[in-house]
Structures are given as structure tokens and as C-alpha cells.
Amino acid sequence: MKAYIALFKNNMRLTLRDRGVLFFNYLFPLIFFFAFAELFHAGVGGGIAYFVSTVLVMGILGNGLWGAGMRSVQEREANILRRFKVTPISPLPILVAAMVSGWLLFVPVLFLLVGLAHFLYAMPLPQNWFSLFLMASLGVCSLRAIGLILAAVTNTMQEATIAIQILYMPMLFLSGATFPAAMLPKWAQTLAQFMPASYLVTGFQGIFFQNQNLLDNKAAVGALLATILLGTFLAMQLFRWEKEERIQPRKKLWVIAVLAPFAVLGTWQMFSKEHLGENQALFRQLQRSDRFLIRNTRIFTGDGAVIENGSVFVHDGKIAEVYQGTAPDPEQIKAEVIEGAGKTLLPGLIDVHVHLAASGGLGGSDSEFQLAMQHSAAALLYSGVTAARSVGDGLDASLKLRKSLDSGARLGANLFICGPMFTAEGGHGTEFVEHLPPAIKNSVRAQLIRTPKTPEEARKQVRDLKAAQVDGIKAILEAGWGDGMLFDRLDLLIVRAVAEEAHAQRLPLAIHTGDARDVADAIEIGTTSVEHGSWRDEIPDRLLERMAHGGIYLDPTLGVIEAYANYFAGKSDALGNSLVQQVVSGQLLKNTREFLASGKAVNPDRAEQFQHALDQARANLLHAWKAGVPLAMGTDSGNPMVFHGPSLHHEIQLWVQAGIPIPVALQAATVNAAKLLGAGQRIGAIRKGMDADLLMVDGNPLQEIGATERISLVVLKGERIRRAALFDQK
Known part of the structure; x- marks a missing residue:
């Protein structure tokens, strides 16, 4: 032990005399820390944590590769190691002393950077200090192990410099330690998955942003530990006391061996794509930590109030403040300014009834349908x-997409999952799977529908869906109408069991109805919302009164009825909408036009039937509003010519045409929709503390409802969305 202590003291003394080591260990990271903070406007709050992470990795790279690697070569070149050769000492104490001294030199850097970020830039202190400390320690020791191997396989200072640069420069510029990895080309991100520094960057950022611990980074921690052990062992075997001892060329290949743990990890990541997704999610955290002030704009708050001249301050993904009248000085709150004169700011719109896997187009290719859910989520946003x-x-597929959206790995509308659909054998919903090939029929059926035979089976299926973390339950009562559109109806005892278990599990229940009888049964059973209402007959006043008294929402989906009327009439007017043309691929639009022009869908009787249904649905909506029924807005997008995103703007217009006041229609698509989803405390309104999900449009939609389509800005969780890039996501 005395030998270890003596060598450690000697190492510390020599290291502190080396200006190069001190520069790379202390001054170099601090230069980048302050440069990044100013360059990327990370001045206050969560954004600075991103750069603390990257600068820590810079320090570790300098400490490990230059501090350990070059230091060891210098000692051998200066014949310092020769002096120890005649003593009864093995290489192990020398290597351990080099490892420990480097680690001890780095510890002050860790606390210095976190302290500066906290006191100068108001960065919140990490909750998992212990994990941060251990991750930094593993990083230093693993990079020093690599540095010691580089020292062992090079014969001169010149060789060592070249070898270190070969590893140092790619890790510095490709790992995310200099530029956010998500900004790099995909090939560079893929290559970086084989570099230890990449996992240190994401590990630190996960600890700062997501309160992760070492277990959340267990694969990287395992690779770092393996590198330390393997590197120390190989450094012992290759250790040389004198500069005259030359390493054989073939032994230089041992450098590859010490990188083997990350070669294995990188290969696995190439297939799993987890690290690429984590890079994107963490970069999104940086973008969502922005501070900006939307000022001098009209604000529709979502709950009916309108601020004719106000401002909204967004910080760390939340609405930090809402101002009426004169806006605060942006310099005082350190916020970037977005001018809103002549514009209207609304809460982000909410569509409570979508089918993401269907594009809304006709005649699309299989490849388009495979990517439909991701494209639909992007089109909505x-x-x-x-x-x-x-x-x-x-x-x-829905759970997977929601996970990627929630983490920030992908950009798209926040997703709430209400399904699979509970229906009868032969009921509405089963027609989508009946004609599939036998090889995939059962698996697809299990994903889309539930057809319980008994109340007990229904209750169990609801519990299973709760365990799968769905956000709601959907049941279908509609039995259809007309030739070719008749379905079996779900037994009311089973629907009641579904409802009772959904309530017990605190899951909102949506019941798909088609006529007044369905609506009456849905109310009696205790639904949370009535989807579609009645297209075939009038909903009696007594039922509307019960809905109003019970707080049962009506989602009439007028647009899908109109779309079917146009479909059977062979009309393609909806395809000329500017927003539709922006979110739907040119090929799918072409296919849809050609299909409609072919006349294959034309059926005058059906077209007239749906036109009557639209008139009835409009009348029921107007009566429901007058009766005080809470209204929420959905589109049933994914049906033919009901395109994700634009269809909600059109739905608002259809409501206004039906006689619903504009503020009421907008409330149905914002605050009411959020309440129906159980998210009214988080989204749907412009209030202090709410998520910064915002839509800014040119003009005044309170006077001209079509203005909602003239989109100026979309904000999701505080991130200003680059809309054109949404469809470039891989």
C-alpha cells in the first residue's frame, strides 16, 4: 500500500507541474462551457445542463487520452520509469496511481462546472448526484485506461500524439461533446455509437434532464467497466520500463481489443436504434428549454376569454406567464421576442377521434400505409x-408511437390511446380484418378489436388494457344502416360490464353510436362521451338533458359524414385545400383523384343518404349546444378524404356553418377536448403553468374561422416546430 501511496503522490506532483495537462483538464473545458452558453443562448434554466454534459465529456477526453496517454509516454521517454525498474515494484501500482491521480484531478472539474452552471445560469442541481459522480468516475477511468494502452503501444512522443489524435478528434466532434449529436448526419451518429464518449454525453444528459440513474444506462456502464478492467490488464501486459524497449508492430493491435466492449455495444445499437432515439430525445429537451416571449398579439385562452392585446412568456416547455396590455422588457426576462401583431394565439388544437393507421387517401401503396401512423402524427402537428x-x-403500434413521441425521439401530436375497440362478432370494426389472409388475420384482430363473449371476459380485457397503459376504452353500439352497412350489435350486458370496469379503472369510456337508440343506451350505461351521436334520427330533448346533467360529451364528427357524401358523389373538392396539399404526399393525392375520377365509388343513393345524415347531425349538434351538452371535437380522420390535421380545421368550419358560435367551436377543439381526455390541467388552455402547446395564426379566427388554416407558428411543449422538417423524420 505504501508503494501505491508514494506513486500517487509522485504522480500528482509531476502532473501539477505539467501546463499541458492542466490546460486540457481545466481551462479547455471552461472555455467551451462559456462559449456554448453564449453561442446557443442557454443563458438561464434547463438548456445550460445540456452544455454542462458536453463540456464534462470534453474534460474527460482531455484527462484520459492526453493526461494518461501522453503523461505515460513522457515518463518513459524521460527514463523516469527506469528508476522504478530496480525496485521491487510491479507495473500495477504505477498504472493504478496514474488512474487514481487522473480521477482526483477531474473531480474538482465536475463540481466546478455544476456550480458555475447553477450559480451563474440558474441550472437546477441534479437530483441523482451519486449517479452523476459515478458516471463521471467511470468515464475518467475508462478513458485513462484507453490512454494507457495508447501509451503502451507507441514508441515515441510523435507516435503517441498521432495515435491519441486518431481517437480524440472523432470522439470530440462526433460524440455530441462539441455539437449536439442529433444535428449530425445519420452516418456520423451511427459511427459515434462505437465511441465511449457518446454514451458519456447521453448518460450525463439523462441524469440532468430525466433524473436517470446508472441502471437506466446499464449497457453503457457495463461497457465502461469492461473497458477499465480490460485496459488495465492489457496495459500491465504491454508495460515497458525504458524507451529503448520497442513494441512489436503486431502488438499495437491490442488497441482494438480495449475498444471491444464499445464495438459490441455499437453493433447492438445499430440494430436497436435506441441510442439514436435517445440522442434525438435529449436534443429535443434542449430545444424545449428555450425562453421566448410572444408579444402584442390577440390571445384566445381556450376557456372563452379573449385578450385583445397580450403576451405569453414561454420557458422550459411551460407557459411561464400570460400578460395583458404592455409586455415586459424581454431583456429583463432574458427572452427572445416573437412579434404577434396582426395574429391570434390559440391553445394547440386537439382532435379526439382519429385513426392514425389510415391515411385518408385512396389507392395508396403498401409502403405508405406502413408509415401511416408516423406520418399522421406529423401531419397533425x-x-x-x-x-x-x-x-x-x-x-x-400505438403504444410504441406514443413512447417515441413522449420521449421526444419523434415529433408529432401528443397521442392518447383509446382502444382496441370492443365490438360484437360481426359488429362494426370486424369488417377491417375479415378479408385478411389467415396467416395474419388473428394477430391483426388482436391488435384492433376485442369481442368478449361474457361480462367477465369483458372486465378482464379492460383490466388488461389498463395494464398496457391505454388512456381510454372504446365500445361500439352502432349496428349500421342500409344495404351492405348492417352489423351485429354488442350485447348491452357486455357493454355495461365494459363501462363498469372502465370506471373502476378510472378510464374514460367512448361509445360509438349511430342513432338515438344507441345514444340512449350509451347514456344509460354511463359513457363519458358519445361518438358520432345520431346520423339517422333526432336525439330527443330528454336525452340531451341527461347528457347535459351528466356531463356526457358529444363528438358529432360532421366532417366524415360530408366526406362520405362527397366520396359516393365522386367529388374531389377537398383535395384542393391548401393545407391538405401540404400534408398529403403528391402521389397519394394523385391516386385519390384518379380513383374518384374513375367513378368506381359513385353511388347517388348513398351520396343522398349521407347528405341527409349530415343535415341530421348538424341539427343534433345545434340542439345539443342549446341544451347545454358539453361538446368535444373529433374528425374520424383516416376515413376516405378525411385527412389528419386539415380535417380538424374543416370540422370547426362545419360547426360554425351549423350555427355553433365560433368561440364555442374553438373551445370544443381546445379546453373541452383536453378535459375529455383527462388532461385539462396540462393542455387545452393558455394559462400559467400549462404546457406550452400553442398555435398562432394570421388574422382573427374569431371573426373569420378560416383563419385557423393560416398557420404562422406551432409550439409543442415549448419547442418552436420547424414544420417543413416534420416529414423528413426517419
């Missing part, structure tokens, strides 16, 4: 729809 409820998409 592009159109200012910041949240949507999926009511019948594949369960596993």
Missing part, C-alpha cells in the same frame, strides 16, 4: 393539432 386521441389503431 404540422396543422397545429398538438394532441389527438386514437380510437381504434393497432395497440402495440
